[in-house]
Amino acid sequence: MRAVVVREFGGPEALQVVREPVPRPGPGQVRIAVEAAGVNPVDLGVRSGGIVAIGFATPREQYGVGWDVAGRVDAVGPGADFAVGDRVVGLVDRLDLRTGAYADHVVLDGAAVGRAPRAASAAEAATLPLNALTADQGLDLLDLPPGGTLLVTGAAGGVGGFAVQLAVLRGLRVAALAGAADEQLVRGLGAAHFVPRGVPGVADAVRAWAPGGVDGVLDAALLKADALEALRGGGALVAVGYGADPTPRRGTRVHNVWIRADGPRLTELAALADAGLLSLRVAGTYPLEEAATAHARLAAGGVRGRLVLLP
Incomplete structure (x- = not known):
């Protein structure tokens, strides 16, 4: 699968699109075919090395990028409370992974995954979790x-x-x-x-x-x-x-406030979005290969809503 990673810290040009094995879900986990991944300020900190500088992550050869994901379940591990084909949103809340949400697939614990808003596009849904x-x-x-x-x-x-x-x-x-x-x-x-x-x-x-x-x-x-x-x-x-x-x-x-993944609450927040009580604001979309362009735009400031990558 394709994934956007960082191997040497730097500016937007530090983002690389690489090939990685498609991950397999373990007990209680689901694999999501990623349809949209939100671009957030924390992603800029991963790319620049700020997360290591402040002690949030240890030095390693490769860092995955991206926390917000929306897509469809395409594989489930034993005990997972989802079925293949379910539309979901989820949160990658770890910094020590080889790949993150900027990828074709991501594996998450079932507890980090919620039902996606029914009336929202994948790009809109990806603005919700983080x-x-x-x-x-x-x-x-x-x-x-x-x-x-x-x-x-x-x-x-x-x-x-x-x-x-x-x-x-x-x-x-x-x-x-x-x-x-x-x-x-x-x-x-x-x-x-x-x-x-x-x-x-x-x-x-x-x-x-x-x-x-x-x-x-x-x-x-x-x-x-x-x-x-x-x-x-x-x-x-x-x-x-x-x-x-x-x-x-x-x-x-x-x-x-230090964020923690919470799938059940995500499902409730998605329901609020479906009821018109939460606004899902997309500022722009980019293909996965243009992650660097999205990072440059976010870093420039003035973005209202979230930029979203569409693998």
Whole structure:
């Protein structure tokens, strides 16, 4: 099979399309014929070597790339709760694999696989796993009661957009921070208040809407201390990204959300997408051989939604 891998760290040109044996599923596993694979910032960290520099992975001869996958089951191991032909989405949440989701086939534990949204294309479905699960698990860490107030930074991005919609479904009132041109987008996702990125005094702008500060912050834009200042005393902040968690003060709780695969929850999130409650945003698609072009576009910034590879 074809797979995009990294053997020497570098820029987009470090991505290589190679031939690898088609993997076989073991007990409790499924093999997915990949129809779409999302391109995420973590993939850029794999390609550049950042994951090794920060100790998330050990040096090895080859790294697979890609976490998000959508496709059809084409082989099952003993005890797997899927059948050949099932449309699924899944998450590759390991960094020590020779091949990842950028490939013709991927083998995942059944617990990392969920049913795909019925009404979505494969490209749309591939935008769901990493970003929606990160937002959902970040909101779990915040543990805010219905009626609470939440600031989502980076609200127009992949994680931030899902966070706004999922927070509204939990009964939260959301202030969204994003680029000025994204106000209509994030209000359409359910945000009750908008804060333009780059405004002087982020905390003051948020506190004008939520006197005393918001109850929680999901910091997808990595504002760190500026985001913490918008938080009330005793509130909670969840940072999305390595080293993005500011030092807590004023009795606040600060966490970093580390994604974990969760197939059953993926199935529930897919159902929300089918119900029109989660938006699956595709910014562009590329064939597998143009993974380097997709990486260059993502690195340039300004992408709204997810870029997707179509093997």
